[in-house]
Amino acid sequence: MASPQSRSGGSFDYAVVGAGLAGAATAWRLAQRGFHVAILERSEPANSTGSSHGSARIFRYAYEDPFYTGLVQSAAAGWKELETAHGAPLIRPTGCLDFGEEHAPKRFAAGLDEAGVTHELLSRDEASARWPHFAFTTDVLWHPDAGVIDAEGAVHAMVAAAVAHSATLLTDWTVASVAKSGAGYALTSSDGRTLDARNVIIAAGGWLPGLLGNLDLPSTFLRSLPTFEVRQEMAFHFPYRDQPAPETPWPTFIHKAGGMQVYGLPGGRDAGHRGQKVAEYNGGKVLPDAAAQDGKIDPAHRQRMVDYVSQYLPGLVPEPYAETTCLFTNTPTEDFVIDRADGITVLSPCSGHGAKFAPLLGELAADLATGTGTVPARFRPSSGAVPARNSTR
Missing domain, CATH: 3.50.50.60 (FAD/NAD(P)-binding domain)
Known part of the structure; x- marks a missing residue:
């Protein structure tokens, strides 16, 4: 040295x-x-x-590419090591739902089966009975070991x-x-x-x-x-119609349909645990780099997410009570x-x-x-x- x-x-x-x-x-x-x-x-x-920043990032095993599923399995040991050193949990278990006409839940299920990750492939009716606060239109993949990372x-x-x-x-x-x-x-x-x-x-x-x-x-x-493409993304917190019990939180989810990919997860402490954080993947504007960010919310994009929640998430009130921006750096x-x-x-x-x-x-x-x-x-x-x-x- x-x-x-x-x-x-x-x-x-x-x-x-x-x-x-x-x-x-x-x-x-x-x-x-x-x-x-x-x-x-x-x-x-x-x-x-x-x-x-913030207290809510998705931890999940389901990937279309099995290479990444294997990496998540390897990363899980590191998270346990860090939680032990920290003395407190950093990932809150919630489970995750994958669905949508463009999301291929069956292919994801096959990958999880090969990796030995616990999961269920449910029909739309089966999933709707279990999670009535979602409006499913396809089969649904559920894997219970997913959760929410406290990023900060x-x-x-x-x-x-x-x-x-x-x-x-x-x-x-x-x-x-x-x-x-x-x-x-x-x-x-x-x-x-x-x-x-x-x-x-x-x-x-x-x-x-x-x-x-x-x-x-x-x-x-x-x-x-x-x-490297830098985007200023926008995320919106929508209140629960009925506050979920602590032992049965809303799951995280990934939904692809109509050329749009939306993800959601329990909002965490930075949104007062009052609702679900919902955002469109790569829905924000492209920046030269992070120095150009302005933290502004596009009203048209806000309305797009309100319309999405109204259509697909009946368990949420379609009026955001909090909103924020963050950066994605894409390849x-x-x-x-x-x-x-x-x-x-x-x-x-x-x-x-x-x-x-x-x-x-x-x-x-x-x-x-x-x-x-x-x-x-x-x-x-x-x-x-x-x-x-x-x-x-």
């Missing part, structure tokens, strides 16, 4: 840029292995301008675990550039502060597109990366990027489905950055691997 050197910000084995779920997980895994780690966050961990709580738990292993958290530290310096890199903040690290992990979320050009990376590596295939050139690792768990994998992503990124393990080839665009399919879902 590197020995400390004198510079304005000190010297580290690894600098992790970004303290969202991916960055916090990587810092935890690196510090756990005994490395001297700096966590650089432009604001505060899990802040509201990133992708990891998970970030703070991982940062705390990293700091307990002697990592250093630096907040209000916006990275402006990363340049080679001696055997490592010099990181410079937007206000002129500097820090040395032998290796760097970039987990900047929606700020990644704007930062890539300021990283000392080979041009061939940069050209191999996919186009064309919806695959993640965990790739490395020289001493810089780029980590982007993209396309709105990365939260559930956080502990595993940190482990994979730490393996790649330290050279002690491998990363699936489809996550390394510089390897030239072609993804198996065009969509993970």
Whole structure:
């Protein structure tokens, strides 16, 4: 490991840029292995301008691509490890429903059967009898081991675990550039502060597109990366007509029909546990990067979601009592990027489905950055691997 050197910000084995779920997980895994780690966050961990804030993200096993189902199974062990270190649950079990004319519940059921994940494939009438607060139009897949992740709580738990292993958290530290310096890199903040690290992990979320050009990376590596599309998504909280009992919460759900994909989940503490969080996947506007977000709700989109709730979710009052925006950073295939050139690792768990994998992503990124393990080839665009399919879902 590197020995400390004198510079304005000190010297580290690894600098992790970004303290969202991916960055916090990587810092935890690196510090756990005994490395001297700096966590650089432009604001505060899990802040509201990133992708990891709030208390409600979906944890589920059902994927059209069995590769991801297997990764969820691997990630589950990491969540249990983190909950043990944290001393409290971070995933609330709710179960999940998958349905819709464009969602192929039978294919999902076949994948879960192959993976050994508990599930049921129900007819529309069977599902309607069990969940009368939904208006189903197709067969329904139910898998009870799904749930809701406390994203903000998970970030703070991982940062705390990293700091307990002697990592250093630096907040209000916006990275402006990363340049080679001696055997490592010099990181410079937007206000002129500097820090040395032998290796760097970039987990900047929606700020990644704007930062890539300021990283000392080979041009061939940069050209191999996919186009990162940043969207400002909108989510709406609709009140329950009848408050569910704590022991039988509303399930999470994924519904695809009419060219629209909608997801929903119990809203959590950030919406007072009063209703269901409902959003359209990739329904928001495209941004150059996170710096362009304005936090505004599109009235036409709000009405679109009100109409959706009126048609498909009779158990909710179709009048949102809370609404918010968040960032999705997408790749064309919806695959993640965990790739490395020289001493810089780029980590982007993209396309709105990365939260559930956080502990595993940190482990994979730490393996790649330290050279002690491998990363699936489809996550390394510089390897030239072609993804198996065009969509993970």
